[in-house]
Amino acid sequence: EQETFQCIGCGATIQTENPDEIGYLPQSALNKGIEKGEFYCQRCFKLRHYNQLQDLDIDDDVFLNKLGEIANDDAFVVLVVDIFDVEGSLISGLHRFIGNQPFIIAANKFDLLPKVTRKSKVKDWIRQTVNRHGLYPEDIVLTYGTKRAGIYTLAEKIEEVISDRNVYIVGVTNVGKSTLINQLIGYYGGDKEVITTSNHPGTTLDLIQIPLTDAHAIIDTPGIIRRTQLAHHLSRSDNQKVLPSKPLKPKTFQLNEGQTIFLAGVGRVDLVQSEVEKTAMTFYVSTELYLHRTKTENADELYQKHVGEMLAPPSKDYVDEYPELVEQTFTLDPTQDISITGLGWLTVNAKVDIKVWLPKEISVSKRTAII
Ligand code: GDP
Known part of the structure; x- marks a missing residue:
């Protein structure tokens, strides 16, 4: 039987096969x-020496089991x-x-919203969105890393509870x-000793602990991949065009009824009727995303002809993998936004009927305008 070794940092069993999975260490x-006679997996090594957390893909079951441990802790x-x-x-x-552990939501990447965005409206919208999915957080804080x-603001919340509870930070990838x-680690002045040495290798497995007080810690759980994310239908380089990486700049079109705006090849919006x-x-979307105006009557044909080229992302090699666009109709007025998950949102200056075309698993919804 082969000898196994455990990481001192996180307790994971050391493996040399898969860099994206827990416990990875190169053979050398x-x-x-x-x-x-001591082992740190690559992830813990980087965290110790560079204050850097590495991405990790692990399958959903492992992740969900990890989450299960939280239910039995003072979390x-x-x-x-x-x-x-x-x-x-x-x-x-x-x-x-x-379980019934208290939780809050950190609505992250807030730095990408225009400066004039109203915080209270953003929080209201997030609360309504998560409530629709059966989640009732104690609080919502707007953050960026x-x-x-x-x-x-997140650090303040953590300080309120850290003397009684372990803080678990959970989230899907991206x-x-x-x-x-990493920003929190820097804030708490953590450097070399950010990982507790486990006396019982194997017990903490892949939860990374960042001790704040003698008794309590921030614990990072590995991310989970959500397959409904728009990101998973696009290649890595296509994603960089779709996901905003700089603060959004609004882009306005003056449209007649019967005109359409393509969001590159990712989706489209038709102006059906207007007062x-x-x-x-x-549009409040990534500045890298090409917006193309056309007549609605030509839109289907244009899409067939140009998706993957002029209308990219999805870029050519990925067009076949990209799901079919499905239409949804909305009545919208200037006090409202249409939010498109993964992309951003749009507003209008008059009461209109529009059709929004996107893959069916991408959530499109109406909300109170946040600006
Ligand atoms: P994780 O998979 O959830 O751990 O996400 P990462 O921390 O690896 O971040 C995913 C991507 O989003 C990277 O390209 C980051 O540079 C970017 N990113 C992460 N946090 C922020 C943020 O607060 N603001 C902005 N503008 N970009 C962010």
């Missing part, structure tokens, strides 16, 4: 570890969601796993969890 580093859970993809960020049945200032935790002759339709 394993050999060194055998000489020294305070922070669910990190991407402000651009709230629905794609939700862990369905969270309560089945964390890209600057120290982006975590202050929501910015690693960036946020005014020229309707200003404003």
Whole structure:
């Protein structure tokens, strides 16, 4: 039988096969570890030495089992969601796993919203969205991990509870969890000793502990992949065009009835009817996303002809994998936005009827305008 080794940092069984899974260590580093008689997996090594958390793909069952442990701890859970993809960020049945533990939502990447965005409206909308999915957080904080200032409100919340409870930070991949935790680590002055040494290898497995007080810690659980995220229908480079990475700048079109705007090849919006002759339709989406105007009567043909080329993303090699566009009709007025999960939102300056075309699993919904 082959000898197994455990990571001192997280307790995971060391493996040399798969860099994306827990306990990974390159063979060369394993050999060194055998000489020294101690092992840190690559993830813990990086966290110790570079204050850096690494992404990790592990399958959903492992993740959900980990979440199950939270139910039996004195836990305070922070669910990190991407402000651009709230629905794609939700862990369905969270309560089945964390029981009745109190939790808050960190609505992350807030730095990408225009400065004039009204915080209270954003929070109201997030609350309504998560309530629709059966989640009732104690609070919602707006965060970003890209600057120290982006975590202050979250840090305050954590300080309120950390003397009594372990803080668990959970979230699906891409929501910015690693960036946020690294910022928290920096904030708490953590460097070399960010990981507790486990006296019982194997017991904490892949939960990474960042001790704040003698008794209580921030614990990072590995991310889970949500397959309803728009991100999973697009290649990595296509995703960089779709997901905003710079603060959004509104882009306005003056439209007549019977005109359509393509969101590259990802989706489209048709102006069916309007109470005014020229309707200003404003898009808050990534500046990298190409918006193309055409007549609705030509839209189907244009899409067939140009998707993957002029209308990309999805880029050519990925067009076949991209789901079919399905239409939904909305009546919209200037006090409302249409929010498209993973992409952003749009507003109009008059009462209109529109059709929004997207893959059917992408959530499109009407909300009170946030600007
Ligand atoms: P994780 O998979 O949830 O751990 O997400 P990461 O921390 O790896 O972040 C995913 C992507 O979002 C990366 O490209 C980050 O640079 C970016 N990102 C993460 N947090 C923020 C944020 O607060 N603001 C902005 N603008 N980008 C962010």
